[in-house]
Amino acid sequence: MSETVNDIRAEHDPLTALRQVSRTVHERVDQAYSRFNLSDPTSYGAFLQAHAKVLPIVEQWLATQHDLPAWSGRTDLLQRDLQTLGHSLPPALDWHPPTGAGGALGALYVLEGSRLGGKMLSAQVGEGLPREYLSAAHEKGGWPAFLQMLRERLSTGDATYRAAVMDGVTATFDLFRKAAVTD
Known part of the structure; x- marks a missing residue:
């Protein structure tokens, strides 16, 4: 059986492997959020409220975790955008954070990756709507630096550590998906 370039790359690069494994759950999240029209104030408000059911609880948990690289939360920005639209933070979804060394790093990977997606989505936000x-x-060079650190930790960690990182990724993506499909 011949190996593809991606198979070979994933075998030698644990970050590539992480991305391949998380692709399916990430696609489910993208599908769940595709129902929101960011140019419409009502739909955009619902989009932000879905994020607000997740982001604060995950950021609060990450703030209690050790051995994470420097990161900055966005709950205050989300809360300001919601207030501008006349909404408050909704109750958080019930969440059982991942356990094991590496779980927090997986959750942070999802949040930091969402900054990239958010930057692209901000262009779809309707004129005059808040988009903080x-x-x-990320600060200049922040995302590549984070990925390099993640790659190094995945490379030096054992199989249990890599599995915990993946659990963090999966748990966080799944929580975002649940928030998008519950009203």
């Missing part, structure tokens, strides 16, 4: 949350990009 979606426009909150």
Whole structure:
């Protein structure tokens, strides 16, 4: 059986492997959020409220975790955008954070990756609507530096550590998906 270039790359690069494994759950999240029209104030408000059911609880948990690289939360930006639209933060969804060393790093990978997606989505936000949350990009070089650190930790960690990182990714993506499909 011949190996594809991606198979070979994933075998030697644990970050590539992580991305391949998380692709399916990420696609489910994208599908769940595709129902929102960011140019419509009502739909955009619902989009932000879905994020607000997840982001604060995950960021609060990450703030209690050790051995994470420096990161900055976006809950305050999300809350300001919601307030501008006349909404408050909704109750958080019930969440059982991942356990094991590496779980927090997986959750942070999802949140930091969402900054990239948010930056792209901010262009779809309707004229005059707040977009602080979606426009909150990484500092210059921040995303590549995070990925390099993640790659190094995945490379030096054992199989249990890599599985815990993946559990963090999956748990966080799944929570975002649930928030998008519950009203």
